[in-house]
Amino acid sequence: MKYLNEINRRRTFAIISHPDAGKTTLTEKLLLFGGAIQTAGAVKSNKIKKHATSDFMEIERQRGISVATSVMSFEYQGILINLLDTPGHKDFAEDTYRTLTAVDSVILVVDSVNGVEDQTRRLMEVCRMRDTPVIVFINKMDRDGKNRFDLLEEIEKELNLHLHPMTWPINSGKEFKGVYNLHEKNLVLFTANTKGSDEDVVSINDLSEALLDQKVGDRDANILREDVELVDGVHGELDAEEYLKGKVAPVFFGSAVNNFGVKEMLDTFIRIAPTPRSRETSIRPVDVNEDKFSGFIFKIHANLDPKHRDRIAFLRVCSGKFERNKYFHHVRLDKEVRFSNPYTFLARDKDIIEAAYPGDVVGLFDTGNFKIGDTLTEGEDFYFTGIPSFSPEIFKEVVNKDPMKTKQLEKGLLQLTDEGVAQLFTQFGGNKKIIGCVGELQFEVIQYRLLQEYGASVEFRAQPFYKACWISSKDAKKLDDFTRFKSNNVATDKDGYLVYLAQSEWFLNTERTNNPDIEFHFTSEIHKN
Numbered sequence: 001m002k003y004l005n006e007i008n009r010r011r012t013f014a015i016i017s018h019p020d021a022g023k024t025t026l027t028e029k030l031l032l033f034g035g036a037i038q039t040a041g042a043v044k045s046n047k048i049k050k051h052a053t054s055d056f057m058e059i060e061r062q063r064g065i066s067v068a069t070s071v072m073s074f075e076y077q078g079i080l081i082n083l084l085d086t087p088g089h090k091d092f093a094e095d096t097y098r099t100l101t102a103v104d105s106v107i108l109v110v111d112s113v114n115g116v117e118d119q120t121r122r123l124m125e126v127c128r129m130r131d132t133p134v135i136v137f138i139n140k141m142d143r144d145g146k147n148r149f150d151l152l153e154e155i156e157k158e159l160n161l162h163l164h165p166m167t168w169p170i171n172s173g174k175e176f177k178g179v180y181n182l183h184e185k186n187l188v189l190f191t192a193n194t195k196g197s198d199e200d201v202v203s204i205n206d207l208s209e210a211l212l213d214q215k216v217g218d219r220d221a222n223i224l225r226e227d228v229e230l231v232d233g234v235h236g237e238l239d240a241e242e243y244l245k246g247k248v249a250p251v252f253f254g255s256a257v258n259n260f261g262v263k264e265m266l267d268t269f270i271r272i273a274p275t276p277r278s279r280e281t282s283i284r285p286v287d288v289n290e291d292k293f294s295g296f297i298f299k300i301h302a303n304l305d306p307k308h309r310d311r312i313a314f315l316r317v318c319s320g321k322f323e324r325n326k327y328f329h330h331v332r333l334d335k336e337v338r339f340s341n342p343y344t345f346l347a348r349d350k351d352i353i354e355a356a357y358p359g360d361v362v363g364l365f366d367t368g369n370f371k372i373g374d375t376l377t378e379g380e381d382f383y384f385t386g387i388p389s390f391s392p393e394i395f396k397e398v399v400n401k402d403p404m405k406t407k408q409l410e411k412g413l414l415q416l417t418d419e420g421v422a423q424l425f426t427q428f429g430g431n432k433k434i435i436g437c438v439g440e441l442q443f444e445v446i447q448y449r450l451l452q453e454y455g456a457s458v459e460f461r462a463q464p465f466y467k468a469c470w471i472s473s474k475d476a477k478k479l480d481d482f483t484r485f486k487s488n489n490v491a492t493d494k495d496g497y498l499v500y501l502a503q504s505e506w507f508l509n510t511e512r513t514n515n516p517d518i519e520f521h522f523t524s525e526i527h528k529n
Protein backbone atom coordinates (compact mmCIF):
# COMPACT_ATOMS: atom_id res chain seq x y z
CA MET A 1 0.00 0.00 0.00
CA LYS A 2 3.07 2.22 -0.31
CA TYR A 3 1.67 4.14 -3.24
CA LEU A 4 -1.95 4.53 -2.19
CA ASN A 5 -1.93 8.33 -2.45
CA GLU A 6 -0.46 8.27 -5.94
CA ILE A 7 -2.97 5.64 -7.06
CA ASN A 8 -5.98 7.40 -5.60
CA ARG A 9 -5.23 10.64 -7.37
CA ARG A 10 -5.03 9.09 -10.82
CA ARG A 11 -7.71 8.60 -13.45
CA THR A 12 -6.74 6.96 -16.75
CA PHE A 13 -9.27 7.05 -19.56
CA ALA A 14 -9.85 7.44 -23.30
CA ILE A 15 -12.36 9.39 -25.34
CA ILE A 16 -13.99 7.31 -28.04
CA SER A 17 -16.32 8.27 -30.85
CA HIS A 18 -17.20 7.81 -34.46
CA PRO A 19 -14.99 10.15 -36.53
CA ASP A 20 -16.28 13.72 -36.55
CA ALA A 21 -18.49 13.39 -33.48
CA GLY A 22 -16.19 15.82 -31.65
CA LYS A 23 -13.51 13.78 -29.87
CA THR A 24 -10.66 16.15 -30.76
CA THR A 25 -12.67 19.20 -29.80
CA LEU A 26 -13.65 17.70 -26.46
CA THR A 27 -10.07 16.62 -25.77
CA GLU A 28 -8.94 20.14 -26.35
CA LYS A 29 -11.54 21.60 -24.00
CA LEU A 30 -10.55 19.14 -21.27
CA LEU A 31 -6.91 20.12 -21.69
CA LEU A 32 -7.84 23.79 -21.44
CA PHE A 33 -9.57 23.06 -18.13
CA GLY A 34 -6.49 21.25 -16.93
CA GLY A 35 -4.28 24.15 -17.97
CA ALA A 36 -2.25 21.75 -20.11
CA ILE A 37 -2.73 23.96 -23.14
CA GLN A 38 -3.35 27.66 -23.31
CA THR A 39 -5.01 28.15 -26.66
CA ALA A 40 -7.74 26.51 -28.63
CA GLY A 41 -6.52 24.73 -31.74
CA ALA A 42 -3.46 23.24 -30.06
CA VAL A 43 -4.65 19.64 -30.36
CA LYS A 44 -5.73 19.86 -33.96
CA SER A 45 -2.42 18.59 -35.30
CA ASN A 46 -3.27 15.37 -33.54
CA LYS A 47 -6.05 14.63 -35.90
CA ILE A 48 -5.60 12.77 -39.12
CA LYS A 49 -7.33 14.98 -41.59
CA LYS A 50 -9.98 13.60 -43.84
CA HIS A 51 -8.31 14.67 -47.07
CA ALA A 52 -5.20 12.63 -46.22
CA THR A 53 -6.97 9.29 -46.37
CA SER A 54 -5.33 8.18 -49.60
CA ASP A 55 -1.82 9.12 -48.61
CA PHE A 56 -0.48 6.88 -45.89
CA MET A 57 2.86 8.69 -45.59
CA GLU A 58 0.98 11.86 -44.77
CA ILE A 59 -1.07 9.92 -42.26
CA GLU A 60 2.09 8.48 -40.76
CA ARG A 61 3.61 11.92 -40.57
CA GLN A 62 0.58 13.06 -38.64
CA ARG A 63 0.68 9.95 -36.49
CA GLY A 64 4.29 10.83 -35.77
CA ILE A 65 3.17 14.17 -34.46
CA SER A 66 0.48 12.46 -32.50
CA VAL A 67 2.95 10.29 -30.55
CA ALA A 68 3.70 13.33 -28.44
CA THR A 69 0.05 13.61 -27.60
CA SER A 70 -0.66 9.87 -27.39
CA VAL A 71 -1.12 10.34 -23.68
CA MET A 72 -2.07 13.68 -22.31
CA SER A 73 -1.56 14.13 -18.60
CA PHE A 74 -3.01 17.06 -16.76
CA GLU A 75 -4.20 17.99 -13.32
CA TYR A 76 -7.66 19.11 -12.45
CA GLN A 77 -8.67 19.85 -8.87
CA GLY A 78 -5.79 17.83 -7.50
CA ILE A 79 -6.58 14.79 -9.65
CA LEU A 80 -3.97 13.60 -12.15
CA ILE A 81 -5.75 12.72 -15.35
CA ASN A 82 -4.14 10.53 -18.02
CA LEU A 83 -6.07 10.85 -21.23
CA LEU A 84 -5.04 8.22 -23.77
CA ASP A 85 -5.58 9.31 -27.32
CA THR A 86 -7.06 6.92 -29.85
CA PRO A 87 -6.61 7.35 -33.59
CA GLY A 88 -9.65 8.75 -35.29
CA HIS A 89 -8.99 7.05 -38.61
CA LYS A 90 -10.92 3.82 -38.89
CA ASP A 91 -8.04 1.98 -40.54
CA PHE A 92 -6.18 2.26 -37.27
CA ALA A 93 -9.06 0.88 -35.24
CA GLU A 94 -6.94 -1.95 -33.82
CA ASP A 95 -4.71 0.62 -32.17
CA THR A 96 -7.81 2.05 -30.57
CA TYR A 97 -9.08 -1.34 -29.45
CA ARG A 98 -5.78 -2.07 -27.75
CA THR A 99 -5.58 1.32 -26.13
CA LEU A 100 -8.90 0.49 -24.53
CA THR A 101 -7.22 -2.39 -22.69
CA ALA A 102 -4.98 0.15 -20.96
CA VAL A 103 -7.66 2.52 -19.62
CA ASP A 104 -9.88 2.29 -16.57
CA SER A 105 -12.86 4.09 -18.07
CA VAL A 106 -14.01 5.86 -21.23
CA ILE A 107 -15.97 8.89 -22.32
CA LEU A 108 -18.09 8.15 -25.37
CA VAL A 109 -18.95 11.11 -27.60
CA VAL A 110 -22.15 10.79 -29.62
CA ASP A 111 -23.15 13.33 -32.25
CA SER A 112 -26.70 14.46 -31.45
CA VAL A 113 -27.47 14.76 -35.16
CA ASN A 114 -26.11 11.40 -36.31
CA GLY A 115 -26.77 9.34 -33.19
CA VAL A 116 -25.10 5.95 -32.90
CA GLU A 117 -22.71 5.29 -35.80
CA ASP A 118 -20.67 2.31 -36.96
CA GLN A 119 -17.51 3.01 -35.07
CA THR A 120 -19.45 3.82 -31.89
CA ARG A 121 -20.95 0.37 -31.96
CA ARG A 122 -17.66 -1.41 -32.45
CA LEU A 123 -15.81 0.54 -29.82
CA MET A 124 -18.53 -0.13 -27.30
CA GLU A 125 -18.31 -3.85 -28.03
CA VAL A 126 -14.67 -3.70 -27.04
CA CYS A 127 -15.51 -1.77 -23.87
CA ARG A 128 -18.11 -4.33 -22.97
CA MET A 129 -15.54 -7.14 -23.09
CA ARG A 130 -13.91 -5.61 -20.05
CA ASP A 131 -17.02 -4.01 -18.49
CA THR A 132 -15.30 -0.64 -18.82
CA PRO A 133 -17.26 2.15 -17.11
CA VAL A 134 -18.63 4.62 -19.66
CA ILE A 135 -19.73 8.25 -19.47
CA VAL A 136 -21.68 9.46 -22.52
CA PHE A 137 -21.33 13.00 -23.85
CA ILE A 138 -24.02 13.92 -26.36
CA ASN A 139 -22.37 16.58 -28.47
CA LYS A 140 -23.45 19.27 -30.93
CA MET A 141 -26.60 20.26 -29.08
CA ASP A 142 -26.27 23.61 -30.86
CA ARG A 143 -27.37 21.80 -34.02
CA ASP A 144 -30.83 20.51 -34.83
CA GLY A 145 -30.40 17.00 -33.58
CA LYS A 146 -32.64 14.06 -32.92
CA ASN A 147 -35.33 14.24 -30.28
CA ARG A 148 -33.62 13.86 -26.87
CA PHE A 149 -35.78 10.90 -25.79
CA ASP A 150 -35.41 9.12 -29.13
CA LEU A 151 -31.67 9.62 -28.97
CA LEU A 152 -31.38 8.11 -25.52
CA GLU A 153 -33.52 5.19 -26.57
CA GLU A 154 -31.40 4.67 -29.67
CA ILE A 155 -28.18 4.66 -27.62
CA GLU A 156 -29.61 2.31 -25.00
CA LYS A 157 -30.88 -0.11 -27.62
CA GLU A 158 -27.98 -0.04 -30.04
CA LEU A 159 -25.24 -0.07 -27.45
CA ASN A 160 -27.01 -2.29 -24.96
CA LEU A 161 -26.32 0.14 -22.14
CA HIS A 162 -28.53 1.65 -19.45
CA LEU A 163 -28.30 5.41 -19.52
CA HIS A 164 -28.62 7.79 -16.64
CA PRO A 165 -29.08 11.45 -17.63
CA MET A 166 -27.05 13.78 -15.41
CA THR A 167 -28.02 16.93 -17.29
CA TRP A 168 -31.08 17.58 -19.40
CA PRO A 169 -31.20 19.81 -22.48
CA ILE A 170 -33.59 22.65 -23.19
CA ASN A 171 -34.18 22.39 -26.94
CA SER A 172 -31.47 21.99 -29.52
CA GLY A 173 -30.15 23.83 -32.56
CA LYS A 174 -30.84 27.56 -32.76
CA GLU A 175 -33.29 27.23 -29.89
CA PHE A 176 -30.79 25.50 -27.59
CA LYS A 177 -30.97 27.31 -24.27
CA GLY A 178 -28.81 25.20 -22.05
CA VAL A 179 -29.01 22.25 -19.70
CA TYR A 180 -30.51 21.60 -16.30
CA ASN A 181 -28.06 19.81 -14.03
CA LEU A 182 -30.18 17.14 -12.39
CA HIS A 183 -27.54 16.37 -9.80
CA GLU A 184 -26.53 19.90 -8.79
CA LYS A 185 -30.04 21.24 -9.32
CA ASN A 186 -28.95 24.22 -11.33
CA LEU A 187 -29.59 25.65 -14.72
CA VAL A 188 -26.61 26.23 -16.99
CA LEU A 189 -27.58 28.71 -19.67
CA PHE A 190 -26.09 28.33 -23.11
CA THR A 191 -23.83 30.98 -24.49
CA ALA A 192 -21.58 30.21 -27.41
CA ASN A 193 -17.86 29.93 -26.68
CA THR A 194 -17.90 30.10 -22.90
CA LYS A 195 -14.59 29.92 -21.10
CA GLY A 196 -15.79 27.28 -18.68
CA SER A 197 -15.26 29.27 -15.53
CA ASP A 198 -17.62 31.99 -16.68
CA GLU A 199 -20.60 29.77 -17.42
CA ASP A 200 -23.96 31.33 -16.70
CA VAL A 201 -25.16 29.09 -13.87
CA VAL A 202 -28.42 29.72 -12.04
CA SER A 203 -29.26 27.68 -8.99
CA ILE A 204 -32.83 26.35 -9.20
CA ASN A 205 -33.53 23.82 -6.49
CA ASP A 206 -37.20 23.61 -7.18
CA LEU A 207 -38.23 23.60 -10.82
CA SER A 208 -41.54 25.24 -9.96
CA GLU A 209 -39.67 28.47 -9.17
CA ALA A 210 -40.75 31.38 -11.37
CA LEU A 211 -37.07 32.14 -11.97
CA LEU A 212 -37.01 29.25 -14.43
CA ASP A 213 -39.75 30.86 -16.53
CA GLN A 214 -37.89 34.15 -16.42
CA LYS A 215 -34.71 32.55 -17.66
CA VAL A 216 -35.97 30.28 -20.44
CA GLY A 217 -39.54 31.42 -21.11
CA ASP A 218 -42.84 29.80 -20.04
CA ARG A 219 -43.07 27.28 -22.82
CA ASP A 220 -39.58 25.82 -22.40
CA ALA A 221 -39.84 25.99 -18.61
CA ASN A 222 -42.92 23.81 -18.74
CA ILE A 223 -41.38 21.35 -21.16
CA LEU A 224 -38.36 21.08 -18.89
CA ARG A 225 -40.57 20.47 -15.85
CA GLU A 226 -42.39 17.65 -17.63
CA ASP A 227 -39.17 16.16 -18.99
CA VAL A 228 -37.45 16.23 -15.62
CA GLU A 229 -40.38 14.64 -13.87
CA LEU A 230 -40.30 11.84 -16.39
CA VAL A 231 -36.54 11.42 -16.24
CA ASP A 232 -36.36 11.54 -12.43
CA GLY A 233 -39.26 9.10 -12.18
CA VAL A 234 -37.49 6.59 -14.38
CA HIS A 235 -33.91 7.00 -13.19
CA GLY A 236 -33.69 8.41 -9.65
CA GLU A 237 -30.15 8.82 -8.27
CA LEU A 238 -27.14 7.52 -10.15
CA ASP A 239 -25.97 4.19 -8.76
CA ALA A 240 -22.18 4.65 -8.76
CA GLU A 241 -21.56 0.93 -8.28
CA GLU A 242 -23.54 0.09 -11.40
CA TYR A 243 -21.54 2.67 -13.32
CA LEU A 244 -18.28 1.12 -12.11
CA LYS A 245 -19.49 -2.29 -13.26
CA GLY A 246 -20.10 -0.85 -16.75
CA LYS A 247 -23.85 -1.43 -16.48
CA VAL A 248 -25.11 2.16 -16.25
CA ALA A 249 -23.68 5.13 -18.12
CA PRO A 250 -24.19 8.71 -16.90
CA VAL A 251 -25.13 11.01 -19.80
CA PHE A 252 -24.33 14.68 -20.36
CA PHE A 253 -25.64 16.95 -23.10
CA GLY A 254 -23.43 19.72 -24.44
CA SER A 255 -21.55 21.37 -27.22
CA ALA A 256 -17.83 20.76 -27.16
CA VAL A 257 -16.95 23.45 -29.68
CA ASN A 258 -18.74 25.99 -27.51
CA ASN A 259 -17.17 24.56 -24.37
CA PHE A 260 -20.65 24.02 -23.08
CA GLY A 261 -21.60 21.18 -20.75
CA VAL A 262 -17.98 20.06 -20.61
CA LYS A 263 -17.27 21.30 -17.09
CA GLU A 264 -20.34 19.52 -15.69
CA MET A 265 -19.05 16.31 -17.17
CA LEU A 266 -15.46 16.79 -16.03
CA ASP A 267 -16.59 17.56 -12.46
CA THR A 268 -18.61 14.37 -12.38
CA PHE A 269 -15.83 12.43 -14.05
CA ILE A 270 -13.30 13.20 -11.33
CA ARG A 271 -15.90 12.38 -8.68
CA ILE A 272 -17.01 8.99 -9.98
CA ALA A 273 -14.48 7.67 -12.51
CA PRO A 274 -12.50 4.69 -11.24
CA THR A 275 -8.98 4.98 -9.88
CA PRO A 276 -6.51 2.51 -11.46
CA ARG A 277 -7.99 -0.95 -11.06
CA SER A 278 -6.57 -4.34 -10.18
CA ARG A 279 -5.96 -6.64 -13.14
CA GLU A 280 -6.05 -10.30 -14.07
CA THR A 281 -2.93 -12.17 -15.07
CA SER A 282 -2.21 -15.65 -16.29
CA ILE A 283 -1.65 -16.92 -12.74
CA ARG A 284 -3.36 -14.60 -10.24
CA PRO A 285 -5.03 -11.22 -9.98
CA VAL A 286 -2.53 -8.41 -9.46
CA ASP A 287 -3.77 -5.93 -6.91
CA VAL A 288 -3.12 -2.34 -7.92
CA ASN A 289 -1.89 -1.69 -4.36
CA GLU A 290 0.88 -4.28 -4.48
CA ASP A 291 4.28 -2.73 -3.74
CA LYS A 292 6.07 -4.55 -6.54
CA PHE A 293 6.05 -3.09 -10.01
CA SER A 294 4.21 -4.69 -12.93
CA GLY A 295 2.97 -3.38 -16.26
CA PHE A 296 2.30 -4.37 -19.85
CA ILE A 297 2.87 -3.10 -23.38
CA PHE A 298 -0.37 -2.21 -25.15
CA LYS A 299 0.87 -0.32 -28.18
CA ILE A 300 4.00 0.01 -30.27
CA HIS A 301 4.54 2.97 -32.49
CA ALA A 302 7.10 2.71 -35.26
CA ASN A 303 8.15 5.85 -37.02
CA LEU A 304 8.21 5.49 -40.79
CA ASP A 305 10.38 8.50 -41.31
CA PRO A 306 13.79 7.07 -42.32
CA LYS A 307 15.49 9.90 -40.42
CA HIS A 308 13.83 8.92 -37.17
CA ARG A 309 13.56 5.17 -37.30
CA ASP A 310 12.62 4.71 -33.68
CA ARG A 311 10.01 2.53 -32.08
CA ILE A 312 8.21 3.50 -28.95
CA ALA A 313 6.56 0.89 -26.77
CA PHE A 314 3.75 2.15 -24.55
CA LEU A 315 3.79 0.64 -21.09
CA ARG A 316 0.81 0.83 -18.76
CA VAL A 317 1.88 0.63 -15.12
CA CYS A 318 -0.43 -1.76 -13.23
CA SER A 319 1.13 -1.96 -9.76
CA GLY A 320 4.09 -0.64 -7.78
CA LYS A 321 6.53 1.97 -8.96
CA PHE A 322 8.27 2.12 -12.31
CA GLU A 323 11.73 3.67 -11.98
CA ARG A 324 14.24 4.94 -14.47
CA ASN A 325 17.45 2.85 -14.71
CA LYS A 326 16.08 0.09 -12.51
CA TYR A 327 16.21 -3.50 -13.80
CA PHE A 328 12.84 -5.13 -14.49
CA HIS A 329 11.98 -8.62 -15.63
CA HIS A 330 10.86 -9.02 -19.25
CA VAL A 331 8.73 -12.13 -18.80
CA ARG A 332 8.57 -13.39 -22.39
CA LEU A 333 12.29 -12.98 -23.05
CA ASP A 334 13.21 -14.07 -19.50
CA LYS A 335 15.63 -11.20 -19.42
CA GLU A 336 16.36 -8.24 -17.13
CA VAL A 337 15.92 -4.90 -18.86
CA ARG A 338 16.28 -1.28 -17.81
CA PHE A 339 15.45 2.03 -19.38
CA SER A 340 17.61 5.10 -19.21
CA ASN A 341 15.26 7.43 -21.09
CA PRO A 342 11.67 6.52 -20.28
CA TYR A 343 9.34 9.38 -20.95
CA THR A 344 5.95 10.55 -19.96
CA PHE A 345 3.68 12.25 -22.37
CA LEU A 346 2.66 15.71 -21.43
CA ALA A 347 0.56 17.74 -23.76
CA ARG A 348 3.37 20.27 -24.05
CA ASP A 349 6.25 17.96 -24.88
CA LYS A 350 8.01 14.75 -24.02
CA ASP A 351 9.66 14.63 -20.62
CA ILE A 352 12.10 12.10 -19.25
CA ILE A 353 10.67 10.70 -16.06
CA GLU A 354 12.21 9.21 -12.95
CA ALA A 355 9.17 7.31 -11.69
CA ALA A 356 5.64 6.33 -12.67
CA TYR A 357 2.73 4.81 -10.75
CA PRO A 358 -0.31 2.65 -11.52
CA GLY A 359 -2.47 4.28 -14.17
CA ASP A 360 0.48 6.02 -15.77
CA VAL A 361 1.71 5.32 -19.26
CA VAL A 362 5.43 5.37 -19.97
CA GLY A 363 7.06 5.56 -23.39
CA LEU A 364 10.02 3.21 -23.81
CA PHE A 365 12.46 3.39 -26.71
CA ASP A 366 12.54 -0.03 -28.25
CA THR A 367 14.89 -1.72 -30.67
CA GLY A 368 12.69 -4.74 -31.28
CA ASN A 369 12.50 -6.29 -27.81
CA PHE A 370 8.81 -5.76 -27.33
CA LYS A 371 5.61 -7.05 -28.75
CA ILE A 372 2.06 -6.19 -27.83
CA GLY A 373 1.02 -7.83 -24.59
CA ASP A 374 4.54 -8.16 -23.15
CA THR A 375 4.66 -7.96 -19.37
CA LEU A 376 7.36 -6.42 -17.17
CA THR A 377 7.60 -7.34 -13.47
CA GLU A 378 10.05 -7.31 -10.57
CA GLY A 379 10.85 -10.96 -11.16
CA GLU A 380 7.59 -12.89 -11.09
CA ASP A 381 6.53 -14.78 -14.21
CA PHE A 382 3.03 -13.91 -15.37
CA TYR A 383 1.24 -12.21 -18.24
CA PHE A 384 -1.56 -9.69 -18.01
CA THR A 385 -4.61 -11.14 -19.71
CA GLY A 386 -7.48 -9.36 -21.41
CA ILE A 387 -5.36 -8.05 -24.26
CA PRO A 388 -7.04 -9.73 -27.20
CA SER A 389 -6.37 -9.84 -30.91
CA PHE A 390 -9.43 -8.88 -32.88
CA SER A 391 -10.62 -10.42 -36.09
CA PRO A 392 -9.25 -8.53 -39.10
CA GLU A 393 -11.64 -7.50 -41.84
CA ILE A 394 -9.52 -7.49 -44.97
CA PHE A 395 -7.38 -10.46 -45.98
CA LYS A 396 -4.65 -10.63 -48.59
CA GLU A 397 -2.16 -13.26 -49.58
CA VAL A 398 1.46 -12.15 -49.48
CA VAL A 399 3.22 -12.82 -52.76
CA ASN A 400 6.99 -12.73 -52.53
CA LYS A 401 8.38 -10.96 -55.57
CA ASP A 402 12.02 -11.63 -54.74
CA PRO A 403 12.76 -15.23 -53.65
CA MET A 404 16.32 -14.19 -52.71
CA LYS A 405 14.83 -12.17 -49.87
CA THR A 406 12.62 -14.87 -48.35
CA LYS A 407 14.39 -14.78 -44.98
CA GLN A 408 14.15 -11.00 -44.74
CA LEU A 409 10.48 -11.18 -45.66
CA GLU A 410 9.75 -13.67 -42.89
CA LYS A 411 11.62 -11.61 -40.36
CA GLY A 412 9.83 -8.45 -41.45
CA LEU A 413 6.42 -10.07 -41.30
CA LEU A 414 7.09 -11.36 -37.80
CA GLN A 415 8.28 -7.99 -36.54
CA LEU A 416 5.43 -6.07 -38.07
CA THR A 417 2.90 -8.45 -36.60
CA ASP A 418 4.62 -8.18 -33.20
CA GLU A 419 3.99 -4.46 -33.40
CA GLY A 420 0.36 -5.18 -34.07
CA VAL A 421 0.34 -3.60 -37.54
CA ALA A 422 -1.34 -6.69 -38.95
CA GLN A 423 -2.07 -10.32 -38.24
CA LEU A 424 -0.42 -13.17 -40.07
CA PHE A 425 -2.10 -16.46 -40.88
CA THR A 426 -0.64 -19.52 -42.56
CA GLN A 427 -3.09 -21.60 -44.52
CA PHE A 428 -3.53 -25.05 -43.09
CA GLY A 429 -1.57 -27.73 -44.88
CA GLY A 430 -0.26 -25.20 -47.38
CA ASN A 431 2.21 -22.43 -47.19
CA LYS A 432 0.07 -19.53 -48.23
CA LYS A 433 0.76 -16.56 -45.98
CA ILE A 434 -2.28 -14.39 -45.44
CA ILE A 435 -2.20 -11.00 -43.85
CA GLY A 436 -5.28 -9.67 -42.10
CA CYS A 437 -5.84 -5.99 -41.32
CA VAL A 438 -8.64 -3.71 -40.26
CA GLY A 439 -8.10 -1.17 -43.04
CA GLU A 440 -6.67 -0.97 -46.57
CA LEU A 441 -4.08 1.57 -45.51
CA GLN A 442 -2.19 -0.98 -43.48
CA PHE A 443 -1.38 -2.99 -46.60
CA GLU A 444 0.31 0.04 -48.08
CA VAL A 445 2.18 0.58 -44.84
CA ILE A 446 3.30 -3.06 -44.75
CA GLN A 447 4.43 -3.08 -48.37
CA TYR A 448 6.38 0.11 -47.85
CA ARG A 449 7.99 -1.01 -44.62
CA LEU A 450 8.94 -4.48 -45.86
CA LEU A 451 10.82 -2.86 -48.71
CA GLN A 452 12.38 0.02 -46.76
CA GLU A 453 13.31 -1.83 -43.60
CA TYR A 454 13.87 -5.41 -44.75
CA GLY A 455 14.57 -5.08 -48.47
CA ALA A 456 11.68 -7.47 -49.23
CA SER A 457 9.45 -6.76 -52.15
CA VAL A 458 5.89 -8.07 -52.01
CA GLU A 459 2.55 -7.89 -53.72
CA PHE A 460 -0.82 -8.69 -52.27
CA ARG A 461 -3.53 -10.90 -53.70
CA ALA A 462 -7.02 -10.29 -52.37
CA GLN A 463 -8.65 -13.17 -50.49
CA PRO A 464 -12.41 -13.63 -50.30
CA PHE A 465 -12.66 -13.72 -46.52
CA TYR A 466 -14.59 -11.43 -44.25
CA LYS A 467 -13.74 -12.59 -40.74
CA ALA A 468 -11.23 -14.74 -38.92
CA CYS A 469 -12.65 -16.86 -36.11
CA TRP A 470 -10.42 -18.65 -33.67
CA ILE A 471 -11.79 -22.17 -33.28
CA SER A 472 -11.64 -24.58 -30.40
CA SER A 473 -13.46 -27.70 -29.24
CA LYS A 474 -13.59 -30.00 -26.25
CA ASP A 475 -13.67 -32.85 -28.76
CA ALA A 476 -10.20 -33.03 -30.34
CA LYS A 477 -11.35 -35.43 -33.04
CA LYS A 478 -14.17 -33.16 -34.19
CA LEU A 479 -11.76 -30.23 -34.39
CA ASP A 480 -9.32 -32.35 -36.31
CA ASP A 481 -12.02 -33.48 -38.78
CA PHE A 482 -13.25 -29.94 -39.28
CA THR A 483 -9.72 -28.73 -39.92
CA ARG A 484 -9.16 -31.38 -42.56
CA PHE A 485 -12.52 -31.02 -44.33
CA LYS A 486 -12.27 -27.24 -44.42
CA SER A 487 -8.54 -27.00 -45.02
CA ASN A 488 -8.95 -24.20 -47.57
CA ASN A 489 -10.60 -22.07 -44.94
CA VAL A 490 -8.48 -23.04 -41.97
CA ALA A 491 -5.21 -21.39 -41.05
CA THR A 492 -2.97 -21.04 -38.06
CA ASP A 493 -2.21 -17.68 -36.52
CA LYS A 494 1.28 -16.56 -35.60
CA ASP A 495 1.18 -18.46 -32.32
CA GLY A 496 -0.07 -21.66 -33.92
CA TYR A 497 -3.74 -21.34 -32.92
CA LEU A 498 -6.36 -22.56 -35.35
CA VAL A 499 -8.45 -20.01 -37.21
CA TYR A 500 -11.44 -20.45 -39.49
CA LEU A 501 -11.51 -17.90 -42.31
CA ALA A 502 -15.14 -17.28 -43.20
CA GLN A 503 -16.15 -16.02 -46.67
CA SER A 504 -19.32 -14.42 -45.38
CA GLU A 505 -21.65 -14.29 -42.45
CA TRP A 506 -23.79 -16.91 -44.14
CA PHE A 507 -20.91 -19.38 -44.35
CA LEU A 508 -20.00 -18.72 -40.76
CA ASN A 509 -23.53 -19.28 -39.52
CA THR A 510 -23.81 -22.45 -41.58
CA GLU A 511 -20.59 -23.85 -40.13
CA ARG A 512 -21.74 -22.92 -36.66
CA THR A 513 -25.02 -24.76 -37.14
CA ASN A 514 -23.40 -27.79 -38.74
CA ASN A 515 -20.66 -28.03 -36.12
CA PRO A 516 -22.22 -27.48 -32.72
CA ASP A 517 -19.18 -28.97 -30.97
CA ILE A 518 -16.87 -26.32 -32.33
CA GLU A 519 -16.64 -22.89 -30.77
CA PHE A 520 -16.00 -19.86 -32.96
CA HIS A 521 -14.48 -16.77 -31.35
CA PHE A 522 -14.03 -13.32 -32.91
CA THR A 523 -11.15 -12.46 -30.59
CA SER A 524 -8.18 -14.35 -29.28
CA GLU A 525 -6.37 -13.77 -26.02
CA ILE A 526 -2.75 -12.96 -26.77
CA HIS A 527 -1.76 -14.89 -23.66
CA LYS A 528 -3.76 -17.99 -23.01
CA ASN A 529 -3.82 -19.25 -19.45
Ligand code: G4P
Pocket residue numbers: 017018019020021022023024025026047088139140141142143254255256257258
Ligand atom coordinates in the same frame (compact mmCIF):
# COMPACT_ATOMS: atom_id res chain seq x y z
P1 G4P B 1 -13.39 13.98 -34.16
O1 G4P B 1 -12.12 14.25 -33.42
O2 G4P B 1 -14.37 13.16 -33.37
O3 G4P B 1 -13.21 13.44 -35.53
O4 G4P B 1 -14.17 15.37 -34.35
P2 G4P B 1 -13.69 16.88 -34.20
O5 G4P B 1 -13.51 17.25 -32.79
O6 G4P B 1 -12.56 17.16 -35.13
O7 G4P B 1 -15.01 17.59 -34.70
C1 G4P B 1 -15.53 17.39 -35.99
C2 G4P B 1 -16.22 18.65 -36.47
O8 G4P B 1 -17.33 18.93 -35.60
C3 G4P B 1 -15.33 19.86 -36.42
O9 G4P B 1 -15.71 20.70 -37.49
C4 G4P B 1 -15.72 20.53 -35.11
O10 G4P B 1 -15.48 21.91 -35.09
C5 G4P B 1 -17.20 20.22 -35.08
N1 G4P B 1 -17.77 20.25 -33.72
C6 G4P B 1 -17.27 19.74 -32.58
N2 G4P B 1 -18.08 19.97 -31.54
C7 G4P B 1 -19.14 20.66 -32.02
C8 G4P B 1 -20.34 21.20 -31.44
O11 G4P B 1 -20.58 21.11 -30.26
N3 G4P B 1 -21.19 21.82 -32.29
C9 G4P B 1 -20.95 21.95 -33.64
N4 G4P B 1 -21.88 22.59 -34.37
N5 G4P B 1 -19.84 21.47 -34.21
C10 G4P B 1 -18.95 20.83 -33.42
P3 G4P B 1 -14.91 20.73 -38.88
O12 G4P B 1 -15.54 21.78 -39.68
O13 G4P B 1 -14.83 19.35 -39.45
O14 G4P B 1 -13.46 21.06 -38.43
P4 G4P B 1 -12.87 22.47 -38.04
O15 G4P B 1 -12.59 23.12 -39.32
O16 G4P B 1 -13.90 23.19 -37.20
O17 G4P B 1 -11.66 22.11 -37.27
